[in-house]
Amino acid sequence: MPVQVEDLVEAPQLCLVDTGSTANRFGAWLAEATGVDLSGAPETTLNIGGVTTLARHARAELTIASMRYDAPVSFCDPWPFAFNLLGLEGFLRFFRVTLCAAEDWLEVEPERST
Amino acid sequence: MAPFTISGQQFQLERAEVERCLVNVLPDPVHEHYVVVRGRRFPPKQVLSCVTGLDRADFTTHQARRILKRLGFVAARAHREEVSDRRAETDTRDGKGSQETRQADALRPYLGQWVALAGPTEVLVAADRPEEVLAWLARHERRATYGMFRVPASAVEAEGGAPT
Numbered sequence: 153m154p155v156q157v158e159d160l161v162e163a164p165q166l167c168l169v170d171t172g173s174t175a176n177r178f179g180a181w182l183a184e185a186t187g188v189d190l191s192g193a194p195e196t197t198l199n200i201g202g203v204t205t206l207a208r209h210a211r212a213e214l215t216i217a218s219m220r221y222d223a224p225v226s227f228c229d230p231w232p233f234a235f236n237l238l239g240l241e242g243f244l245r246f247f248r249v250t251l252c253a254a255e256d257w258l259e260v261e262p263e264r265s266t
Numbered sequence: 267m268a269p270f271t272i273s274g275q276q277f278q279l280e281r282a283e284v285e286r287c288l289v290n291v292l293p294d295p296v297h298e299h300y301v302v303v304r305g306r307r308f309p310p311k312q313v314l315s316c317v318t319g320l321d322r323a324d325f326t327t328h329q330a331r332r333i334l335k336r337l338g339f340v341a342a343r344a345h346r347e348e349v350s351d352r353r354a355e356t357d358t359r360d361g362k363g364s365q366e367t368r369q370a371d372a373l374r375p376y377l378g379q380w381v382a383l384a385g386p387t388e389v390l391v392a393a394d395r396p397e398e399v400l401a402w403l404a405r406h407e408r409r410a411t412y413g414m415f416r417v418p419a420s421a422v423e424a425e426g427g428a429p430t
Binding site: 154160161162163164165166179181182185201202232233234235 | 382395396397399400403404407408409410412413414415416417418422423424
């Protein structure tokens, strides 16, 4: 799913909806590219997909399905994956997601309460 | 080494030199004509300007094409790809599997690189670092309508290390 990070309109980032992830996990380069300040951000070492990475926790404005919202994001370095992850706290609690793997589609609708 | 006269100046050019010149250069957007240099599509004028140091206004696209073709580079028009991209989006007879195959084929040359897509198979730019892709998009005021991502070079990069 393409996600606009902050004001990076010209380059929506490809993200994977990960129902098993508690938070959004993005490559750290995105924080620098979009001007998200990570200085003093709390850090955690995480193991994701077989990779140990340093996650710095911050907030970023994301735009998905025409809805812009303020989301918690863990910016990770290293991040060797081809995609970023959309998880529970920073994504699924804001949207209602219907997916059909058999037909290869996914529908996203903002929650009415958000 | 072949001699060419461009804008009243003499140049000795060879294919290998052109390829060397463009190793660290990202292709500008292709509007109509392009030449293929080491698997990447460049506007002919960008290539010739890069190699000769001449301003792009000093020669025409057709001159650049002619010279680069004489050096053995493939030159073509871009509109065929756009047509095929539109077909990929709308043609339901072939089914989704066929569209995915076309996309995989289009992305295969960019394994491990960051790409920005304007269509399912239309790669606007590819680079080793995401910052280079963003800079290119900003410089050329282009938008990656189909998203920006790194083309996975392995199954682990595509799927992570989760058990299957």
